[in-house]
Amino acid sequence: MNTAFIAVLLMSATGSLLVLCLALLRPLTAKTLTATWHYRMYLFVVLFLLVPVGIVGGNLFSTIPNTTNQGLPNVPAILNDMITVQQTDRLPPQTGQALPQTEPTALTLAAPVTTVFILKTVLSFLPLIWLAGVFVFIILHGIQFVRFRRKILGTSLQIDDPGTLLALKNLMTEMGIKGKLQLLSNTIIKTPMLAGLFKTLLILPEVAMSERELNVILKHELIHFKRRDLWVKSLTLAANAIHWFNPAAYRLTKNIDTFCELSCDEQVVSDMNREERQFYGETILNVLCRVIHQHSGMYATLAESKKGMERRLTHMMNVKNTSKPMVIISFMIAAALCFTGLATASVMNAAGEEKSSVGESNTPDDTYAGGNYLWPLTGYHVISAEYGSRMHPVEKAMVFHDGIDIPAPGGTPLLAANTGKIVEKGKNVTDGYYVILDHGNGQKTFYAHLSGYAESLANDDTVQQGDIIGYVGKTGDATGNHLHFGLTVDGEYIDPMSVFTQEN
Template sequence: MLQTIFRIVLTLSVAGSLITVLLFLLRPITQRVFNQTWRYRMCILAVMFFLLPVGVAGNSLYDALLHQSAQPDRPQAAVTAVLDTIAPLPITGNVVIDTPAQTSTLTPGMDKDISLNIVLPFLPYIWLIGAVLSVCTNGFRYIRFRRRLIRTGLPVEDKKIYSLLEAGKTTQGVSGKIRLLTSDTVKTPMLTGIFRTLLVLPEVEVNERELSTIFKHELIHYQRRDLWVKTLMLLIGAIHWFNPVIYLLTKEVETSCELSCDEQVVRDMSVEDRHFYGETILNMLGRVAEKQAGVYATLAETKKGIERRLTLMLRFKKMSKKTAVFSVVIAMLCTLAGCIGAASVSDAAGGAFSEIEDIPSATKTSLLTQSDISDLDAAGTSPTVGADVINETASDTEWVWPVEGCDVIFATFGTRYHPIEKVKIFNDNIQITGKGIEGAAVYAALAGTVSEVSFDDERGNYIMIDHGNGIETFYLHLDESLVSAGDPVVAGDTIGTVGSTGKATAPFLAFGVYLNGIAVNPLDYLKS
């Protein structure tokens, strides 16, 4: 369950990061054409990409890292040959079953790959610890901040102030209860609390016109549910704490939130009123002591930020209809690009990281639950039974080792018990390597007819041969296929060469045998 959640989080991080970076790259153009309200809404769009799996398809990064796969498509019956009772059969001749100690000598960097495989299963737990710590830290800071406000705050007794607030709510069409407090712990007006909203005023002299301007600013925050957006950013920051892009987005949301609020305040103001609004903000600037920890919306924060706000506010112009339509088109294109790009990045990342799992288990694995294993036991299937059937139906044929001069098997047929997922992992083939493996000739293991020659992203170039009597063999990750579908072959015919196509980063041959759609152990028949 935790690993599934972690996979989703990784995929969402890819999607959210992509759309955020795209918005930053487009900023030199968009900031000259569009207003700050558009910028704020696009930030919210990026926030949604961090929360919702919009347009993200394919495997997550964690799947690509931990469960790399490549095998021919088979019916579910293919896994029914897997039992707890699988026992290793004696191998004669010069075939070598590689041990973990030997594996490190197969390809450069194998020790590193194995170490990463050991670490990767613990990443979901590391992520969970970080997320819980982040939630607890932010929650504690907010609770402490709100308690201090309530403890030090006093109810506003001046009825004129309440009248101004109610008049502002009526003018702006705002409903809902907002509690007014004054406190000497705040130096600028602020709105806080998503369920029980507080509007906290500093204990300083403010005239009625300034109060009306302050209320208009804070009521716009309330009406737009900006406190919900900021709370959401804290949650996303906790979930994606490992992603540096989320911190850039958080800062961008805070900035664009205030700038867009200023735009709405001055939208219908005269130049004189805009100057007065700017003076009100400057008056509050001298009362700012330090940034508070919590979820709130303020009128004034930092000197640099206020200078920028004043400049943009005085230059504000309403968007024309053409610009508004253009802004919608750009937003739709960004959304589409984010959806398509997120899926592409997810799949591409899976391929880029595939080498971590390709060497020890480069072919398709299936996860079997304990109930699946019990059903198989009841059915009485086993690889030994499959071997007997094949030996009987092909008693007059001779099996040929499928790779020229290479006899090291670094991944065997069968199951193992996954220590983290607590399930059986099934491998339906053997993977063969050895000295000179790259480009080595691949032989048909038995006489038959080529049934399929194709390529896909996971299996690479592959060949399937039908040997009759329900017997099929397959050969994956070939560099080159030298036969075509329908060609007859005899045991020992060269059908291709070993490569590393598909999701494999080192050359090897994945060889498997099926009997009536059921995977059986190739080593039962490939006895020297």
């Protein structure tokens, strides 16, 4: 879920930038480019909000920043890197050769440890808060839709008038529309509307209309049906649900609704003369006037406000065929917006990857060992404490955990993760019984909290990968039976999970 949350944040930022760009261009494009162009550009933004579009052409967005094991489990890397703690929860062995250990390379933390822990905890809950918001958005709109559908279906009547049905059939044939539409009439809606994705209903207000008025009204709704505008609005609503926290998503939804109607008007009047366009506008006004005293509600699809109607009427009267220079300009602006979106997604994704990689380990490269280490406990793969900052179970303070803890029953055989030489075995208050193996090339593994060693195991012995070197216990600073497994390269701890074979 954390990966999805990071992806949503990046997509939301990209979409917001595109909405802003369209808003800044609006004074220019509104006068020179068509409503259909604006409608398609806003649909283009929806694509960026629903899909990590950066994967197209050059793998620009293919890798969402990985989460890191540092900090509380499952905290997104980008958020987790904001806070680090310069403290370790274990002391180096107190006998013989000290196990090399360096402090995590991090910014000095001025706030108290408790404040850091609270802040990290809050950040770790952000993905859950986002997911809860998505569910609330869907539930609220789902309830609204169910109530609307129930009310509409409960108050609608089937239209059986032969003239109306014939007009609908002729227009569908003329416009090359295939599929079925159920024609209904209703007294509570103000204007004609479409409803339903799979079983589409065309609902007309229950008012008297001339044959000419009926034709232009049906043509308007059939264009919506042919363009599948209901599906477009559904996808827009899905984007709004995913990005419920982003004001730009709500503005995008409103703009799509507006330009959906304006672009539909453009198509209706594209082959009309001025007198026919005036009649079309008057038809919309007449329908509204005839139902002015009927029930009002949230069911009208056409603009009802005075300002909205004035904009639509003015627009449809001034629709012109797009000239070739304007077509070229529209393509250039669209290409510029496409490039801006892809470039933004790529840059943000690259920044996220870089930030994530900084927090993943204390060394620049965790893949030095080639993934050839063996899991040290056969049959036990659950990790109770991961590598990274955590709340210490005994000391109750934020500390840096330099390895992984694997719980297992006391006495479980402990296997050498790789062939190496025993450079130290001993006991101290923190680690209990421990063993250190040197594997060459600056690589060492550390096994702690053992209940005992394998028989005849001694310093300077060479053990093979898979040999038993000890047994799980809870000696030292431990609350239960488990193995603490650590890995260092040139004296620096790294995440051991990066070196195990695929079979592990």
